[in-house]
Amino acid sequence: MALWQSRWTKSLNKDVEDFTFSLSFDKRLWKADLVGTCAHLLTLKKIGMFNSNEMQILRDAILDLNSSILTDPNIISDAEDIHTFIEEKLTQKIGDIGKKIHTGRSRNDQVAIDFRLYLREEVCEISSLLIEFRAVLLSLAKEHIDTVMPGYTHLQHAQPVTLGHYFLAYDSMFERDLERLGDLYKRLDVMPLGSGALAGSSIPLDREYTAKLLKFSKISQNSMDAVSDRDFALEFLFFASLTYLHLSRLAEEIILWSSQEFSFLTLPEEYSTGSSMMPHKRNPDVAELTRGKVGKIIGNLMDLFITLKALPLSYNRDIQEDKPLVFSAVDELKLAFKVWIGFLPKIEFHKENLKRFAEDSFLLATDLAEYLVLKGVPFREAHKIIGDLVRYCEEKKKNFNELKIDEWKTFSPFFEEDVFDLLSPEKSVNAKKTFGSPNPKINLKVLETKLSSLESLKEEWEERRKNLPTLEELLSKFL
Ligand code: ARG
Numbered sequence: 001m002a003l004w005q006s007r008w009t010k011s012l013n014k015d016v017e018d019f020t021f022s023l024s025f026d027k028r029l030w031k032a033d034l035v036g037t038c039a040h041l042l043t044l045k046k047i048g049m050f051n052s053n054e055m056q057i058l059r060d061a062i063l064d065l066n067s068s069i070l071t072d073p074n075i076i077s078d079a080e081d082i083h084t085f086i087e088e089k090l091t092q093k094i095g096d097i098g099k100k101i102h103t104g105r106s107r108n109d110q111v112a113i114d115f116r117l118y119l120r121e122e123v124c125e126i127s128s129l130l131i132e133f134r135a136v137l138l139s140l141a142k143e144h145i146d147t148v149m150p151g152y153t154h155l156q157h158a159q160p161v162t163l164g165h166y167f168l169a170y171d172s173m174f175e176r177d178l179e180r181l182g183d184l185y186k187r188l189d190v191m192p193l194g195s196g197a198l199a200g201s202s203i204p205l206d207r208e209y210t211a212k213l214l215k216f217s218k219i220s221q222n223s224m225d226a227v228s229d230r231d232f233a234l235e236f237l238f239f240a241s242l243t244y245l246h247l248s249r250l251a252e253e254i255i256l257w258s259s260q261e262f263s264f265l266t267l268p269e270e271y272s273t274g275s276s277m278m279p280h281k282r283n284p285d286v287a288e289l290t291r292g293k294v295g296k297i298i299g300n301l302m303d304l305f306i307t308l309k310a311l312p313l314s315y316n317r318d319i320q321e322d323k324p325l326v327f328s329a330v331d332e333l334k335l336a337f338k339v340w341i342g343f344l345p346k347i348e349f350h351k352e353n354l355k356r357f358a359e360d361s362f363l364l365a366t367d368l369a370e371y372l373v374l375k376g377v378p379f380r381e382a383h384k385i386i387g388d389l390v391r392y393c394e395e396k397k398k399n400f401n402e403l404k405i406d407e408w409k410t411f412s413p414f415f416e417e418d419v420f421d422l423l424s425p426e427k428s429v430n431a432k433k434t435f436g437s438p439n440p441k442i443n444l445k446v447l448e449t450k451l452s453s454l455e456s457l458k459e460e461w462e463e464r465r466k467n468l469p470t471l472e473e474l475l476s477k478f479l
Pocket of ligand 1: 022026081083107108111315317319320
């Protein structure tokens with residue numbers, strides 16, 4: 001019989017039971033449910049609802065249940081949801097005392113606290129993977145700070161850049177993702193218990209005390225909002241979608257660059273797959289699946305948006321559907337980072353090929369226009385002169401660096417011998433003056449700043465993680 005069935009005369013239709021059942025996925029919240037329950041019991045104890053003898057019995061029962069689940073997680077069964085399971089199990093063990101556990105609490109505020117407790121932990125774990133992945137990107141950026149390669153716009157040769165600049169570009173995306181994670185943490189860090197089903201409780205629960213026990217910095221300010229708010233889950237799904245999308249963009253580069261046409265890199269054997277028919281193949285499946293899986297996470301985000309879009313206040317059963325969406329995004333994102341942290345450093349980049357393509361001298365066209373500008377030619381005029389020069393070279397099937405000084409001078413009297421100092425991709429990147437450009441000297445500074453900020457972010461997140469409550473810590477307060 002379900003917790004709420006006392007006034008029912010008929011038992012629930014079997015199909016409806018299956019339809020409403022959530023234990024299959026919300027069992028993942030069992031630890032969070034125990035932690036939340038402990039904080040709730042301590043809050044009840046504070047107002048005299050339990051004496052110390054009862055607290056001791058509750059403590060033993062919780063410890064016992066905790067170790068039974070750790071020994072065999074499959075014992076979580078035969079209940080509508082995880083909240084019902086935990087309450088029933090404790091009550092079976094301790095009889096009448098168990099009947100007081102749910103005082104001043106509803107599954108509506110219970111699921112809200114469980115979900116927040118769960119996600120807070122996962123977010124901390126994801127932060128450390130993200131930090132580790134950024135460290136990989138930054139070390140590759142350092143290694144390739146002056147490895148020249150062609151830069152693209154529209155996937156057409158544009159201007160010389162460095163491979164280090166590429167990695168720093170990707171790091172900038174993941175840097176924003178980490179910032180977003182810290183930002184959504186603030187909304188996650190709100191304690192809803194004490195909101196009851198929707199209208200709080202006439203039992204004087206000290207909510208600030210509950211929040212302190214569970215290490216939340218704030219308590220929710222409105223009981224109806226508290227039980228129906230899933231903004232934090234949506235924000236997390238947005239974070240997960242965008243972060244995964246950044247991985248997917250990087251994946252696309254790796255796929256292109258591993259093709260025979262680009263030949264910029266060779267994939268590590270332990271991270272690529274062969275073909276069952278074509279013996280010569282080495283396929284970029286890790287990168288392709290990264291590109292492929294992102295759709296599911298973005299789909300989860302859309303799914304939750306649509307679930308929430310027309311919900312009246314306050315709790316509605318629809319939002320039970322939020323959990324599988326978040327769980328799968330958590331799993332996929334963590335797994336992807338674990339794979340990429342191992343994968344990326346093992347890719348072999350072919351510096352000679354990157355350089356050879358960077359030596360397509362037309363990549364220097366913009367630098368040459370700027371050369372004329374620095375000698376006093378208005379930019380639009382310089383653009384035209386270099387345009388004419390490109391056409392001339394194309395007709396003559398020549399590179400810029402095959403032209404003699406007399407040929408240069410027929411296009412503009414401003415061309416002098418020093419133009420030859422410009423004609424290499426290395427010179428091009430080294431001549432860049434603006435902050436944020438691929439000039440290796442500038443990028444070394446960028447790298448230094450990024451490394452030191454990453455170090456402090458790491459400490460910040462470790463601090464958060466250390467601050468999370470443990471079951472043992474809460475149970476020690478029972479006596
Ligand atoms: N399994 C439910 C959920 O995940 C718990 C809350 C049930 N509340 C209720 N009023 N039926 O949302």
